[in-house]
Amino acid sequence: MKLTNNHNLPAPLVSAISNDGYFNPCDIGTTTLISSPRISALRWRNNIVEDASDLIYPLLGQALHAVLERAKAPNCIMEWRFSNYIFDWWVSGQIDVYEGDIKTLSDYKLTSIWVSKMKEPAKPEHVAQMNVNKYLIENSIYADFVPIENLQIVNILRDWSKMQVIRDAKYPKKQIYIQHVPVWPKEVVEQYIFMRVLLHQEARLIPSDELIECTPEERWEKPTKYAVMKKGRKSAIRVLDSNEDAERYIEHRGLDDKHYINIREGESTRCEHYCSVNKFCNQYKKVGGE
Numbered sequence: 001m002k003l004t005n006n007h008n009l010p011a012p013l014v015s016a017i018s019n020d021g022y023f024n025p026c027d028i029g030t031t032t033l034i035s036s037p038r039i040s041a042l043r044w045r046n047n048i049v050e051d052a053s054d055l056i057y058p059l060l061g062q063a064l065h066a067v068l069e070r071a072k073a074p075n076c077i078m079e080w081r082f083s084n085y086i087f088d089w090w091v092s093g094q095i096d097v098y099e100g101d102i103k104t105l106s107d108y109k110l111t112s113i114w115v116s117k118m119k120e121p122a123k124p125e126h127v128a129q130m131n132v133n134k135y136l137i138e139n140s141i142y143a144d145f146v147p148i149e150n151l152q153i154v155n156i157l158r159d160w161s162k163m164q165v166i167r168d169a170k171y172p173k174k175q176i177y178i179q180h181v182p183v184w185p186k187e188v189v190e191q192y193i194f195m196r197v198l199l200h201q202e203a204r205l206i207p208s209d210e211l212i213e214c215t216p217e218e219r220w221e222k223p224t225k226y227a228v229m230k231k232g233r234k235s236a237i238r239v240l241d242s243n244e245d246a247e248r249y250i251e252h253r254g255l256d257d258k259h260y261i262n263i264r265e266g267e268s269t270r271c272e273h274y275c276s277v278n279k280f281c282n283q284y285k286k287v288g289g290e
Contacts, residue, residue: 007053014052017059026083030093030136033196034128036218038211041203042277050276057110064110064156068096075100077146082136087197093133097154104150105134113157115179116172122153122179124217131184132193138186151181209282219268227262228255236262 003018032040069078076099083092097106107130109115121127130151137146160175184192203211226246227236237259240246246261271284278284 026090026092037203224266
């Protein structure tokens with residue numbers, strides 16, 4: 001990967017970003033395994049250019065893990081890497097913290113306050129990541145020494161406000177928000193890992209323009225919405241999934257000509273703003289990406 005500094009960040013900061021020291025000797029890690037095979041293959045076969053300004057959040061995440069390594073809690077394992085040999089590939093995962101007293105595997109994340117407002121217990125990719133890591137441990141030589149009964153994500157809310165606790169009764173009372181992660185049956189996670197390994201292996205072999213397309217979830221797709229608005233009012237009266245539904249709503253409610261439909265264009269957020277290989281991606285170009 002080539003690193004640029006288009007926004008003239010301070011040299012020490014750029015140096016810290018470029019010297020992260022991460023090296024995975026295995027064929028694939030857990031984070032890549034659960035991600036898009038298309039993105040992984042395009043990164044593997046192209047020279048990637050990223051700007052230092054786009055890598056501040058990963059740097060903060062690395063800082064958090066560096067601090068965790070200072071912990072001296074009893075019966076805890078910090079920052080340990082495990083690997084399994086699956087279909088001729090070494091698959092590895094690195095855990096943040098294992099607490100032996102409560103047999104719990106924890107993943108620490110520096111994230112936004114919005115994670116506390118999620119309806120799901122955790123993002124699907126995070127659930128998959130933790131279950132894959134659990135499987136890798138339980139199928140290693142250390143299985144008897146690291147029994148796992150519970151999985152959890154410890155979110156450190158970087159934008160938490162103590163004053164907002166006073167103003168909003170529903171606001172998190174502390175800067176730590178823990179999500180309990182459901183544990184998959186062994187046969188489910190095993191099938192998932194085998195399928196993902198095969199998908200990534202196949203992606204390494206076929207031409208870039210024939211790669212399996214990223215799913216809407218992998219693209220972080222936000223669909224186009226149709227908002228029924230009223231002149232003089234800032235917020236929408238109703239937001240619907242199609243223009244026909246919006247027109248039908250106006251008609252059935254007998255709304256006057258002061259009401260209109262505002263089209264809120266959808267987008268694939270990851271493709272547009274966060275994908276480092278979109279310029280090599282024919283799927284991105286096909287949907288009008290610049």
